[in-house]
Amino acid sequence: MIEYPSAPDTPRSHLPFSPATKVGDLIFVSGQASVDATGKIVSGTFEEEMRRSIENLRKVLETAGSDLKHVVQTRNYVRDNDDLPLFNKIYPEYFAAPFPVRTTITNCLGPQLRYEIECIAVVSKPGS
Template identity: 55%
Template sequence: MTSAPRADGNTANFSPAVLAGGLIFVSGQASVDEAGSIVSGTFSEEMDRSIDNVRRILGEHGLDLGDVVKVGAYVQDPADLVEFNKRYRDFFAPPLPARTTITSCLPDTIKFEIDVVAAVRT
């Protein structure tokens, strides 16, 4: 169990992270604070908070963003893809994780969400 915040205090519908077969699967993380409330901001601010939530979860398992092997990114407004691609390398270094990016798929209340898969260190 992880102490990561969950949107709207959602505690019953998903696990923030699951360990299976040497991998940590981190559920979608949005710009949510410790109380589970959505924190709106610029695209960049929401991306930072979302990735900070991922960092927190990975850190609880002794991992960091360098252990991520797969990223699922969800960008509400396709116009934010330029900013997303620019900022992505602030967080992930070569060899870059495999990545899928989907746009126009989030509710209007959030601009960005991310899920990751990380390899457990041996």
């Protein structure tokens, strides 16, 4: 059975996709960017946009019954290659060793976004 977890404060897009789908104990989260709860892009520095995107990811995961500690894979999209050192500095503040498997793609976003992240996670169980 496929579920589509959502809550009123889950960041949404005006585009045709779900923030997350849940199948059994797996949660698949669509790309989260620097947007507010209505889906409006909130521009800022790379660091501001990265932090807002990961906080949006956290909200989607919590709605689906998980958290950042239960992420098993991330895909990261960094608009400017020059931001990779800062990306690698901030990333371990949210994801601890041993880190989730990760793919990072650069020079791939349009001018309106500096960063986007998607993930696969497992449902968190009490005590895990």
